[in-house]
Amino acid sequence: MNDIAHQLRTVVVEREFSHPPEKLWRALTQPHLIEAWLMKNDFLAVSGHHFNFRADWGTVDCQVMEVEPQKTLAYTWNALGLESVVTWTLAATATGTRLRMEQSGFRPDQDQAYQGAQFGWPHFFNSLEQVVAQDAEASH
Template sequence: MTDTGLRAVVVERDFDHPPEKVWRALTDPDLVAEWLMKNDFRPEVGRTFTLKGEWGGDLDCEVLTVEPHRRLAYSWNFDSDQAAFALKSVVTFTLSPTEGGTRLRMEQEGFRHDQKQAYGGARAGWPQFFDALEQVLTRLP
């Protein structure tokens, strides 16, 4: 494998909920807005959508992979005039059934080494997003 010089953030967590329920929270735009960001998402390969960050920035995204109850991937891009802030990355969610529910693995890849702030933000942010996701899952029937 060739070293591209890019880094990734990986977060894994076990949820006490079945993969179908976790999938719903990952793909229903109203639920995604509750734990991640406001959006116009639909789980259709090739669909472009926007995630609206609370900081006032928008992320331009495109759905790359939809494997119901198993895998979801989309681009996660932020344009900026400043190279250190411009980000072109891919977020992939992988769901694996466990005895008690679902193991969710999120990998965001594509951070350049000069993007210390974006990389650090993702490392701090994704666990918080997962905390919010847990809250959404807990209240869903």
């Protein structure tokens, strides 16, 4: 069992945002904002909540594992045979927020999913940045 655990791979994306943690938290937890940068969903920031992300290619089955407002959000991400965990970590900085996304649990035989995540998450981050900027403007 441990041999396989050591072979599991993780995708990590980190980026500095010029917005406070509460703005990013909104974009990570409000269904209409999540839809704008990631996928359609029925997300609730409630530990144990089961939800789905829905895209043209199919659905992602998820369950909220950890909610620490404006600090940590973790949920399972199960799709197309992949059983992984996505963890968001927010850290306030002098100029905004450092956001870290870690998706762990890629098996060695799931290279396509791993490559897809490595390619996809930076694009999602770009979209997230735009959504947060628009949401910040809208709330002024």
